[in-house]
Amino acid sequence: MCISTSAFAGGYRVALQGEQATGMGHAGVAMTESAEVVFFNPASMSLLTEQTHISAGITIIDSKTKYQNTAANVAAETDNPYGTPLYLYYVRKYDERISLGLGVYTPYGNTVEWKKDWPGSHLVNNISLKTIFVQPTISFKANNKLSVGFGPIYVNGSVEFNRNLTTGLTENGNRSNVTVEAKGITDWGMNFGVLFKPAEALAVGINYRSLVNLNANDEKANFENIPDTFKSTYPADTTFDAKLVLPAELTIGISYNLNSSTILAVDINRTYWSEYKSLDLTFANGAESNNLRNYNDVNVYRVGIQHKLSNALTIRGGAYFDSTPISDGYHTPETPRNDSTGLTAGASYKITKQMEVDVSFLYLMFKEFKASYDYIDDNNPATLDTSFKGEYISSVKAIGFGLNYKY
Amino acid sequence: MMLKKNQIFKVTGLIISCAVISACDTSFDKPVGDVSYSNGTADFSKFVSIGDSLTAGYADNALYLSGQENSYPAILAQQFAKVGGGSFAQPLVSDNLGGLLIGGNENSEFGNRYVLNAETKSPEPITGTPTTEVTDVLPGPFNNMGVPGAKSFHLLSTDYGDQAGLGAGTANPYFVRFASATNTTMIADAAAQLPSFFVIWVGNNDVLSYATSGGIGTDQRGNINPATYSSSDITDPTAFAGIYTQLVSAFTTANADVKGVLINIPDISTLPYFKTVPYNAVPLDQTNADDLNAAYTAYNKGVTALLAGQPDEVAKRTITFAAGQNAVVISDEDLTDLSGSGLPSMRQATANDLLVLTSSSKIGTPKIENDQTSIWGLGVPLEDADVLIPSEIELINTARLAFNNTIKTTADANDNLLFVDIEAIMAELSTTAGIDYGTGSITAIYATGGGFSLDGVHPTARAYSVIANRIITTINTGFSANIPAVDPGNYTTIFVK
Numbered sequence: 001m002c003i004s005t006s007a008f009a010g011g012y013r014v015a016l017q018g019e020q021a022t023g024m025g026h027a028g029v030a031m032t033e034s035a036e037v038v039f040f041n042p043a044s045m046s047l048l049t050e051q052t053h054i055s056a057g058i059t060i061i062d063s064k065t066k067y068q069n070t071a072a073n074v075a076a077e078t079d080n081p082y083g084t085p086l087y088l089y090y091v092r093k094y095d096e097r098i099s100l101g102l103g104v105y106t107p108y109g110n111t112v113e114w115k116k117d118w119p120g121s122h123l124v125n126n127i128s129l130k131t132i133f134v135q136p137t138i139s140f141k142a143n144n145k146l147s148v149g150f151g152p153i154y155v156n157g158s159v160e161f162n163r164n165l166t167t168g169l170t171e172n173g174n175r176s177n178v179t180v181e182a183k184g185i186t187d188w189g190m191n192f193g194v195l196f197k198p199a200e201a202l203a204v205g206i207n208y209r210s211l212v213n214l215n216a217n218d219e220k221a222n223f224e225n226i227p228d229t230f231k232s233t234y235p236a237d238t239t240f241d242a243k244l245v246l247p248a249e250l251t252i253g254i255s256y257n258l259n260s261s262t263i264l265a266v267d268i269n270r271t272y273w274s275e276y277k278s279l280d281l282t283f284a285n286g287a288e289s290n291n292l293r294n295y296n297d298v299n300v301y302r303v304g305i306q307h308k309l310s311n312a313l314t315i316r317g318g319a320y321f322d323s324t325p326i327s328d329g330y331h332t333p334e335t336p337r338n339d340s341t342g343l344t345a346g347a348s349y350k351i352t353k354q355m356e357v358d359v360s361f362l363y364l365m366f367k368e369f370k371a372s373y374d375y376i377d378d379n380n381p382a383t384l385d386t387s388f389k390g391e392y393i394s395s396v397k398a399i400g401f402g403l404n405y406k407y
Numbered sequence: 408m409m410l411k412k413n414q415i416f417k418v419t420g421l422i423i424s425c426a427v428i429s430a431c432d433t434s435f436d437k438p439v440g441d442v443s444y445s446n447g448t449a450d451f452s453k454f455v456s457i458g459d460s461l462t463a464g465y466a467d468n469a470l471y472l473s474g475q476e477n478s479y480p481a482i483l484a485q486q487f488a489k490v491g492g493g494s495f496a497q498p499l500v501s502d503n504l505g506g507l508l509i510g511g512n513e514n515s516e517f518g519n520r521y522v523l524n525a526e527t528k529s530p531e532p533i534t535g536t537p538t539t540e541v542t543d544v545l546p547g548p549f550n551n552m553g554v555p556g557a558k559s560f561h562l563l564s565t566d567y568g569d570q571a572g573l574g575a576g577t578a579n580p581y582f583v584r585f586a587s588a589t590n591t592t593m594i595a596d597a598a599a600q601l602p603s604f605f606v607i608w609v610g611n612n613d614v615l616s617y618a619t620s621g622g623i624g625t626d627q628r629g630n631i632n633p634a635t636y637s638s639s640d641i642t643d644p645t646a647f648a649g650i651y652t653q654l655v656s657a658f659t660t661a662n663a664d665v666k667g668v669l670i671n672i673p674d675i676s677t678l679p680y681f682k683t684v685p686y687n688a689v690p691l692d693q694t695n696a697d698d699l700n701a702a703y704t705a706y707n708k709g710v711t712a713l714l715a716g717q718p719d720e721v722a723k724r725t726i727t728f729a730a731g732q733n734a735v736v737i738s739d740e741d742l743t744d745l746s747g748s749g750l751p752s753m754r755q756a757t758a759n760d761l762l763v764l765t766s767s768s769k770i771g772t773p774k775i776e777n778d779q780t781s782i783w784g785l786g787v788p789l790e791d792a793d794v795l796i797p798s799e800i801e802l803i804n805t806a807r808l809a810f811n812n813t814i815k816t817t818a819d820a821n822d823n824l825l826f827v828d829i830e831a832i833m834a835e836l837s838t839t840a841g842i843d844y845g846t847g848s849i850t851a852i853y854a855t856g857g858g859f860s861l862d863g864v865h866p867t868a869r870a871y872s873v874i875a876n877r878i879i880t881t882i883n884t885g886f887s888a889n890i891p892a893v894d895p896g897n898y899t900t901i902f903v904k
Contacts, residue, residue, distance in 0.1 A: 068439045072845030074894035075439045119846040119896045167847050168857055168869070168900030227903035229525035317419065345422040363425035368435050386841075386848045395433040397425055 012110035019358035019402030023346015024304020025318025030205035038103035041193035042149025046141035057402030069390035182219035273325035331371035358402030447888030451492035456480035462553025466860035469505025469520035477868035506537030560633035613642035621792035622799030644809030673833035680863035686756035735784035
């Protein structure tokens with residue numbers, strides 16, 4: 001399975017886990033409309049109307065980042081492949097109180113491809129992170145006002161990363177570089193939700209998704225174009241250990257029925273990025289590469305509205321403000337983005353009583369900004385690089401297609 | 408709903424069109440390169456640079472092909488080409504080894520370039536047989552008239568390009584390779600091209616050859632006849648001033664409208680060659696320190712007795728070692744000569760002494776094979792050639808500041824001439840932070856700083872590009888031009904074996 005996605009403002013979290021939610025600014029912790037609840041709030045599974053709900057979707061992301069440095073008179077831009085996060089959710093009523101479900105989704109990913117040997121190549125030439133989350137889920141309806149839901153998550157991730165060793169080291173004119181590649185690294189997490197309905201028109205949701213640590217052990221590393229006398233320090237075909245952090249998230253939100261055909265949803269999401277302090281690699285020969293990140297916890301504010309135009313057609317709109325977890329001085333070109341504002345739109349159309357198709361659109365707006373990474377790994381004996389800086393501007397746009405089936 | 412229906416459709420339409428098509432592609436307010444370049448008041452159609460190794464693109468103790476391709480004049484010419492600059496010919500060597508063949512023979516004085524052995528952490532010449540034959544004279548003319556080793560007065564010497572003088576040392580193989588005639592001069596070949604723009608960067612070797620040889624030469628102050636100088640001497644500032652005037656007027660006479668840039672001479676103490684080897688980094692344990700102290704007891708006693716009236720010199724000359732890091736013992740010809748009493752002129756080094764880079768491979772090794780009492784810098788003093796003592800440094804700086812005064816005064820006196828203060832640039836490079844060139848930085852730390860090649864004297868290609876950028880900045884300001892800078896990150900630093 002190949003899931004390749006692009007990072008948004010928030011590090012490498014890709015918030016596109018349901019086309020209906022995406023249409024509403026990705027607000028959904030208190031929505032109870034489709035099987036998307038498996039991800040957004042497992043508690044709501046018990047509130048779905050039919051015996052069985054299935055949702056599936058795919059989003060196509062086009063992302064680009066431009067870099068320039070006026071002092072050095074140089075510019076570069078990424079050539080990222082389209083990102084395609086996808087999901088599949090299944091919910092089945094066991095009885096009036098209990099529902100069972102399964103979710104498969106891809107909330108973290110990052111593919112950034114700069115031109116090889118570009119000015120920031122000592123930080124990254126290209127990076128590709130892929131994760132897949134599989135979540136069997138159960139929900140329990142305590143009474144008409146309160147439901148809870150829970151699911152363990154099995155996570156499988158892969159990462160591939162290439163950068164040049166320094167700004168200067170070469171062998172026969174070719175830049176010395178390192179590729180690390182870890183495949184099929186796994187961990188467990190969990191997804192827990194509560195839904196409270198104090199009134200018929202109002203729902204309050206809380207969702208917590210736990211921290212996942214992907215530990216790579218004895219995975220592949222390869223140093224290329226290394227001068228002979230550095231080959232014992234930087235061997236070809238070696239191995240490395242590293243830990244990749246997929247941070248926890250807490251979301252609290254409400255949905256409110258403005259009238260019989262219109263629902264307003266507001267979410268506040270907190271992502272606990274502060275777990276991501278440093279990307280530390282240890283190679284088989286004991287050599288270390290320590291890359292400080294020092295991310296901060298961030299809040300994302302989401303608002304969305306859904307309006308039923310007719311029995312068949314529903315339209316949606318939304319917006320969110322996504323702040324970057326990266327502090328000044330820690331901006332690496334592997335996740336180069338700053339704060340952004342997202343505008344979304346979407347629609348669903350009922351083809352039959354059972355089947356509904358979704359479409360969603362997302363446009364993320366970024367301002368250009370000056371940034372630097374000032375903590376370049378100084379374990380490196382080849383040269384003492386100090387700081388990499390410049391101006392960045394990014395754009396992200398996405399279009400998604402979903403299918404809902406209930407019976 | 409507060410919004411009107413057509414407003415909703417507008418916003419929705421915008422989001423959809425941004426998401427689906429490229430209508431909202433983002434770009435910088437001021438993208439680099441999005442300006443029109445201009446030559447201002449200068450004419451770059453015929454650019455000639457003249458000077459020494461620094462002009463030639465010399466690095467890593469050799470003149471090799473990629474070094475020449477990245478010489479600062481070549482980088483300038485490449486940027487000048489964007490504003491009407493013409494072609495720029497260089498007397499390219501035949502390979503990337505850099506060694507010279509003279510009549511088919513390799514020559515130890517002109518060996519291959521250095522590469523860093525990362526295992527021994529030392530530079531060593533790259534292996535390979537050089538292919539650049541000095542006697543194969545290249546047809547010119549050449550825009551880059553940089554000749555490694557050239558001193559100011561060599562630019563006026565009619566012997567300098569005559570291969571008959573190679574053995575006698577009156578000729579320079581690098582100039583022999585491309586001199587237009589056996590009796591021409593460097594400045595004649597430069598001026599004959601009728602340059603519209605020139606750069607002169609000479610005078611480095613007028614002090615540097617004295618400095619790199621550890622001050623074994625003579626300060627020729629007061630002797631205005633360079634024909635009588637030896638190779639490691641310091642040029643007389645009056646002679647330098649006279650020569651410098653002739654060089655500039657050779658260009659201004661050939662073309663009255665010519666414009667140019669004059670570059671001064673850096674402080675040698677900013678070069679890794681003189682700032683890498685610490686004066687006090689010899690580690691000793693207590694036993695070794697005790698043994699050495701015992702060995703110097705007689706010397707210390709003798710000095711104390713013979714220099715009873717000079718407590719300062721006694722203190723300076725008293726040699727003591729302790730466990731830990733110790734200052735090396737050096738020869739100092741400025742000390743009172745007590746050789747008649749069998750006491751050599753030696754003392755322990757201080758922070759005011761500059762040990763040359765080559766002394767690092769000598770310190771700690773025995774002078775006499777297997778004789779552990781003859782360790783250089785401990786049991787026996789380092790030689791005059793290994794260290795610049797304060798009096799030598801002062802001679803260098805006195806002459807250099809006089810040269811720099813000449814250069815600055817010459818530039819200031821002529822509106823068509825600009826001055827580039829490389830002394831300040833090299834001083835900036837030698838700070839802890841080094842020079843920030845935009846996408847990164849370089850420092851003067853030997854081997855790892857990225858600013859200096861492995862000979863410790865000459866810049867890397869990256870530092871040459873930084874110098875070119877600084878010259879471009881000066882030209883842009885002084886001649887109302889708009890010439891783009893290059894990205895130094897694109898240029899190489901040192902090479903590892």
